[in-house]
Amino acid sequence: MHKIYKTYKPKESALLIGVQLEGTTNFDISESLQELELLTNTAEVKVVGIEKQQKDTPNPTYYIGSGKAKELRKIVRKKHIDVIIFDNELSPAQNRNLSKLTKVKVIDRTQVILDIFAQHAKTRQSKIQVELAQLEYTLSRLKRMWTHLSRIEGGIGFRGPGEKQIEVDRRKIRDRIALLRKKLKEIDRITETKRHKRKELFSVSLVGYTNAGKTTILNKLAHSNMYTANKLFATLDTTTRALELNTGDNVVLSDTIGFIRKLPTHLISSFYATLKEVMEADLLLHIIDISHPKLYEYIDSVFYVLKGINADKKDMVMVFNKIDLLPKYQYLFLKKKLRIDFANSIFISAKNEINLEKIKDKIAVYVNEQKKEIRLCIPQKNQSLVSFLHSNTEILDKEYYQTNVYLHLRIHKKLLHKIEHTLEPYFIE
Ligand SMILES: Nc1nc2c(ncn2[C@@H]2O[C@H](COP(=O)(O)OP(=O)(O)OP(=O)(O)O)[C@@H](O)[C@H]2O)c(=O)[nH]1
Ligand SMILES: [Mg+2]
Helix, strand or coil: CCCCCCCCCCCEEEEEEEEECCCCCHHHHHHHHHHHHHHHHHCCEEEEEEEEEECCCCECCCECCHHHHHHHHHHHHHHCCCEEEECCCCCHHHHHHHHHHHCCEEEEHHHHHHHHHHHHCCCHHHHHHHHHHHHHHHHHHHHCCCCCCCCCCCCCCCCCCHHHHHHCCHHHHHHHHHHHHHHHHHHHHHHHHHHHHHCCCEEEEEEEECCCCHHHHHHHHHCCCCCCCCCCCCCCCCEEEEEECCCCCEEEEEECCCECCCCCHHHHHHCCCCCHHHHCCCEEEEEEECCCCCHHHHHHHHHHHHHHCCCCCCCEEEEEECHHHCCHHHHHHHHHHHHHHCCCEEECECCCCECHHHHHHHHHHHHHHCEEEEEEEEECCCHHHHHHHHHHCEEEEEEEECCEEEEEEEEEHHHHHHHHHHHHHHECC
């Protein structure tokens, strides 16, 4: 049994706070707060107020100025706020001082994200990964002199092993982390065997900002029925489906967890196993919601996360999705600009099934690059090999002569590598 806490207090009321520090613009902070609001809603907590403050440097006691902190106390009472959510990262001391002053719990963006993950974790693997991320987060806070949060109970930010963690000492947390890592390794060993079986197939991974439409694309292309939602982090587990291209080639297509700005590092490291599919992919399809005003920043955040897992140099196709949401002329204008900025791009609507075939054709181009032409002379009596080659390679030419069959074919390099020893006696070029 995992300690992820699944029953939550729905409809807690939250007050969001963002501080505009030196070097950030008012637009940046508004945009970031808007996303925090979406995250908070996804965590099923109601946002009843948003406060902004401009400050050159954070106040050591409260992060915000002390006048503003007292003002918060009044707002909390007046609007019956249950939780204050900071867009900026507070030190444990600032957090404690603020919750003492306002008498409600104070959490930050990372905790909201961890909370959503706790709610969305369905499989054993993702549950362990979420618990691991929560513990790593707590441990890093403990290191920064967390004492305790008395009288503050449950709800957002304190789901999962939350309350218990605070009581147990660091040693226990470390032991638990070690145990979870071991469990993950075991699961990874099993999935690794499955992955190994698929290794000869070309693998394509869908990556992108959360809510861009990755799962919808997988469902449409591979005729599957995975959960999609207008929510952040609807998908936490990696799903893999077979996909047949128009050339007759089979590839594997996998969908995984979405990325977000300021994705907590604990999450990236905990979800390492889930992201393995991305790290080992032959091709990445980077899915972008073209209708989002901040699409360039979203693209940057995705590259940032990819870099963190060493996958930013892989072959990549930019897939701009949701073109149905843009007015025609805005779409045409944007498309022209995006084509200049990203040479390798396609424009689709997964929902309305526009240009989905282009994705398959694009994958086929990459698959073709990975193929090699070879010529073989095989004895006709080796029928099983000949028919295997017929169904798994592209036959360019075939000729029977005496007791042999001559084959000129195009074979995937991975498959060639795998069966090279079998073909060895028959190579003629
Ligand atoms: N209008 C429109 N909506 C779309 C399109 N593609 C996906 N959506 C919607 O966008 C929302 C998110 O889609 P998902 O497929 O769940 O997105 P995702 O990238 O898998 O998101 P996460 O798993 O949360 O990271 C859903 O409500 C979809 O119905 C599209 O082409 N047009
Ligand atoms: Mg998804």
